[in-house]
Amino acid sequence: MSKKVILIILDGWGIAQKGYEDRSAIVAAKTPFYDSLIANYPHSTLVTFGPEVGLPAGQFGNSEVGHMNLGAGRTVRQSLVRLNESIETDMLRHEPVLVAAIKYAKENNKPVHLIGLVSNGGVHAHINHVKALCNVLKDNDLTKVFIHAFTDGRDCDPKSGTGFIGDLQSFLRTSVGKIASVTGRYYAMD
Template identity: 55%
Template structure:
């Protein structure tokens, strides 16, 4: 039996032959020999081809999931979008349970997560919908703790999403009370010196206080 190895080169793909295409302009004799001597084909790695919304840019995480499964794996982004579109998201039992408890006991609800439209780990439209549901449920104290994005979006796009969120939640009970970058809040390399800053902010309210 012949053995098969699955090797993934992140960032490698087929594109136009412009000067900005590093792969096209590089000397790649080994890869060139593979194309020349062995059967090959191309995969589409964006949008509906990998379980994302049409026009949504793919990424390594989504690509790995689809290649590993050998089929289209519908991402959480699409599932949540469809639930909102079909008006079934409001029927989520755990959300309704949390909102009901908060209203009955006059408790605050904290929404913590990535604020961007990157679509990999979150989407800002989902946050706004959550705020609307909480408001309709009668939650009086709704607090947002935003992690700004600099990986799946432009590194300087944070202020744009903050302004957008504030505009969309003006008439709701939601309030943005803390902001920190994903570099600290979503570190996955076990670097406690980063995570501690996010932990202290969320748990002990330690951070630089500003007024807008």
């Protein structure tokens, strides 16, 4: 006799922690079919954030991270973790693509343009990544560095952009680079 199993992925569907049921839209909703599945069949939940899905401790996940880990059947170390580790171990400066870009810019007297998120959202990027790149460029005596900043507003407070831009401006006083443009993530990435 064969037994069937079904994998149901409910993006954005959370199970309320004990004592917090009164704050849950899922608990407040009428979900008779879902409730019958939970009452009558074996089921399980997953941890969808932090090291269990290849992210830093406390970092929330998203559907992309969840699907990647489910599909792989194992924990997949996300690029955020790998990039953070390369910065912490000072290996970022040895990345072949970065080394080649620095060499090209120096040999041809070209500017370097950095494009990316400046927030602490962490799902796709972190402001510390831009800062680390600026420091590597400074250490390589590059002076023409232009940053095209994307404010976030999705993975962090929608009104936090000015604070992160101010933080970056303060940092650049002791590193290298100028903010050349600022746009919202919605327009630049989404």
